[in-house]
Amino acid sequence: MAPPLFVLLLLCLAALPRDTAALTRRDFPDGFIFGAGTSAFQVEGAAAEDGRKPSIWDTFTHQGYSYDKSTADISANQYHHYKDDVKLMYEMGLDAYRFSIAWPRLIPDGRGEINPKGLEYYNNLIDELIRHGIQPHVTIYHLDLPQSLQDEYNGLLSPRFIDDYTAYAEACFKSFGDRVKHWVTVNEPNIETIGGFDGGVLPPQRCSHPFGVNCTGGNSTTEPYIAAHHLLLAHASAVSLYRAKYQATQRGQIGITLLGWWHEPATNSSQDAAAATRMNDFHIGWFMHPLVYGDYPAVMRSRAGARLPDLTVEQSNKLRGAFDFIGLNHYLVVRARADGSTFNLEQRDYYADAYAIANPFDDIQEGRLEYAPWALGKLLDHLKIKYGNPPVMIHENGYADASELPRKVEYEDDSRSEFLQDYLEVLYLSIRNGSDVRGYFVWSFLDVFEFLFGYRSRYGLCGVDMNSEGRTRYVRNSAHWYSGFLKGGELRSASSPGKAYAAA
Numbered sequence: 001m002a003p004p005l006f007v008l009l010l011l012c013l014a015a016l017p018r019d020t021a022a023l024t025r026r027d028f029p030d031g032f033i034f035g036a037g038t039s040a041f042q043v044e045g046a047a048a049e050d051g052r053k054p055s056i057w058d059t060f061t062h063q064g065y066s067y068d069k070s071t072a073d074i075s076a077n078q079y080h081h082y083k084d085d086v087k088l089m090y091e092m093g094l095d096a097y098r099f100s101i102a103w104p105r106l107i108p109d110g111r112g113e114i115n116p117k118g119l120e121y122y123n124n125l126i127d128e129l130i131r132h133g134i135q136p137h138v139t140i141y142h143l144d145l146p147q148s149l150q151d152e153y154n155g156l157l158s159p160r161f162i163d164d165y166t167a168y169a170e171a172c173f174k175s176f177g178d179r180v181k182h183w184v185t186v187n188e189p190n191i192e193t194i195g196g197f198d199g200g201v202l203p204p205q206r207c208s209h210p211f212g213v214n215c216t217g218g219n220s221t222t223e224p225y226i227a228a229h230h231l232l233l234a235h236a237s238a239v240s241l242y243r244a245k246y247q248a249t250q251r252g253q254i255g256i257t258l259l260g261w262w263h264e265p266a267t268n269s270s271q272d273a274a275a276a277t278r279m280n281d282f283h284i285g286w287f288m289h290p291l292v293y294g295d296y297p298a299v300m301r302s303r304a305g306a307r308l309p310d311l312t313v314e315q316s317n318k319l320r321g322a323f324d325f326i327g328l329n330h331y332l333v334v335r336a337r338a339d340g341s342t343f344n345l346e347q348r349d350y351y352a353d354a355y356a357i358a359n360p361f362d363d364i365q366e367g368r369l370e371y372a373p374w375a376l377g378k379l380l381d382h383l384k385i386k387y388g389n390p391p392v393m394i395h396e397n398g399y400a401d402a403s404e405l406p407r408k409v410e411y412e413d414d415s416r417s418e419f420l421q422d423y424l425e426v427l428y429l430s431i432r433n434g435s436d437v438r439g440y441f442v443w444s445f446l447d448v449f450e451f452l453f454g455y456r457s458r459y460g461l462c463g464v465d466m467n468s469e470g471r472t473r474y475v476r477n478s479a480h481w482y483s484g485f486l487k488g489g490e491l492r493s494a495s496s497p498g499k500a501y502a503a504a
């Protein structure tokens with residue numbers, strides 16, 4: 001029997017999205033985690049203290065290659081201020097703090113002995129978080145490769161990296177896995193490899209003519225694919241070790257975190273649509289395809305040919321399904337155009353293979369790229385449709401302020417709050433539409449040394465006076481806004497009513 005008309009009407013009303021202004025954290029799924037993050041090299045400082053040895057990023061910054069010629073020797077000095085920082089997180093109401101362990105602090109030579117002072121520091125930080133009810137979400141490797149492994153065997157270019165990485169990861173599981181329930185093996189392998197081995201703009205600055213300048217040796221046509229291959233295999237090796245020896249007792253989850261640019265066709269032409277699909281396959285599929293289907297995307301095989309390493313049956317089996325969740329760091333939209341000019345070069349690099357244009361890094365450094373909240377929705381849809389809707393953690397999303405300092409009222413950052421609210425609305429809609437997102441972390445908890453911009457870009461919910469000896473922290477308006485939301489308040493305050501829902 002058909003339901004009476006008024007019941008149908010009621011059902012329709014119930015299915016309407018709630019008013020944006022009234023969205024609260026209770027509208028997100030049970031157990032959804034809200035946090036903020038940093039990474040070791042960027043936030044800790046104490047670069048040469050208590051037995052820590054250099055990473056490739058220390059070498060790079062000491063040679064004056066960072067954007068503003070700065071180093072992270074002191075940075076926000078969290079190594080000495082972690083208690084103050086945990087207190088700030090607690091007051092803000094964070095469910096979780098995402099941070100990374102510095103390999104060159106825990107195992108300064110890359111392999112071998114654990115540094116007791118490093119062990120003590122991370123134990124203290126983890127215990128302090130747990131004492132305040134804040135979950136530690138820990139990245140094992142976040143770009144800061146021990147320099148000794150670079151010197152010894154060219155780091156990521158050697159399969160020896162896989163064994164050293166696995167032993168380091170095991171030291172982390174053994175030392176901290178009783179308390180850490182969320183592990184990320186590798187952060188942003190899809191940018192580390194092209195920045196470090198193709199354009200050569202990031203350490204270890206390997207590249208070859210005509211694809212890079214100031215190269216320290218290298219081969220842009222082959223090395224990005226080799227480095228990525230070893231990172232993938234290292235990831236799979238750590239996951240299978242964790243699953244075999246630790247997961248049953250420690251009951252944690254393990255995943256990998258990718259940079260999540262979204263490539264959107266620049267026009268409605270079918271050529272640009274095809275270019276965008278290809279670029280997303282090179283950017284996301286490079287790692288997702290092997291992890292879900294056991295091999296690189298077909299378009300990568302056809303365009304990179306023999307330069308893309310083969311996967312043995314055993315490797316492929318080990319990769320397939322080797323994650324409990326996928327982390328995404330989402331910032332930018334790249335407008336995809338089919339009309340590349342460099343693709344016919346006799347020698348090609350990753351950029352020519354993927355983009356058929358010159359290095360888009362130039363655009364990033366010039367700050368010419370675009371932000372758009374809808375792109376996060378498209379990225380999540382892409383993962384849902386193409387890769388079987390894996391559990392996702394948004395591990396980074398945030399707003400950079402690059403205005404000149406000192407500003408008059410430095411804590412006034414309402415544009416940051418607006419920005420984050422726009423993304424949280426899209427995130428909410430994606431979850432309603434079936435995406436399995438489990439958590440969201442603002443980048444960053446504090447101002448830190450930014451890998452691409454030094455101290456020029458400030459992403460922090462909390463600011464740090466980088467010129468004061470004590471690296472004084474101050475709470476920005478965005479931190480107050482986030483805190484209000486985390487403590488049950490409405491996403492949009494009355495003063496920022498937000499955009500129309502239907503537009504999303």
Ligand SMILES: *[C@@H]1O[C@H](CO)[C@@H](O)[C@H](O)[C@H]1NC(C)=O
Pocket residue numbers: 213214
């Ligand atoms: C290459 O090195 C030269 C000389 O040190 C420097 O002026 C230039 O900025 C460097 N280029 C890049 C892209 O790093």
Ligand SMILES: *[C@@H]1O[C@H](CO)[C@@H](O)[C@H](O)[C@H]1NC(C)=O
Pocket residue numbers: 208209218219220221222
């Ligand atoms: C890079 O490697 C490829 C394949 O081995 C080789 O053909 C090419 O000459 C190398 N390029 C450089 C600059 O060494």
Ligand SMILES: *[C@@H]1O[C@H](CO)[C@@H](O)[C@H](O)[C@H]1NC(C)=O
Pocket residue numbers: 266267268
């Ligand atoms: C694509 O087509 C739609 C409708 O046909 C139009 O509204 C939109 O502006 C077009 N987009 C671009 C980028 O040309």
Ligand SMILES: *[C@@H]1O[C@H](CO)[C@@H](O)[C@H](O)[C@H]1NC(C)=O
Pocket residue numbers: 377381384385433434504
């Ligand atoms: C919802 O998800 C479906 C696929 O599951 C997708 O086709 C559609 O575009 C999504 N809608 C929105 C509004 O994101």
